[in-house]
Amino acid sequence: MAKDLQFAVAYLTVEERLRISGSFPDGAEVTLMLTRPLARNLLGSVGQVAEMMVPAEKVATRQAKKAVASFKREAAIQQADFSKKFEGGEPHPELGAEAQLVTEFQISP
Numbered sequence: 001m002a003k004d005l006q007f008a009v010a011y012l013t014v015e016e017r018l019r020i021s022g023s024f025p026d027g028a029e030v031t032l033m034l035t036r037p038l039a040r041n042l043l044g045s046v047g048q049v050a051e052m053m054v055p056a057e058k059v060a061t062r063q064a065k066k067a068v069a070s071f072k073r074e075a076a077i078q079q080a081d082f083s084k085k086f087e088g089g090e091p092h093p094e095l096g097a098e099a100q101l102v103t104e105f106q107i108s109p
Helices: 036-052 062-079
Strands: 006-012 017-023 028-035
Touching: 017 036, 028 036
Parallel strands: none
Antiparallel strands: 006 017, 017 028
């Protein structure tokens, strides 16, 4: 059982999908499949939400907001431990072991 939040990402060339497996501290594992267009939209949305999370009163321009969001992303990456192997876990009790195809998403700060 994983003690940390872990993710494993693989690109399935034949299906043109991203397979994302997440292992959570409670021991549950969830596997999602994202089509390439959905993954592109998700990544673009995450960047926009990160910009919205930068307080407006502290940053004057949109370009500065992007830079602050980028710095925060880099700080999060620096804290990640990429040396640990993905351990996986037990299938989520409601979602099961099969990969779930994501057809839409909602994201907010």
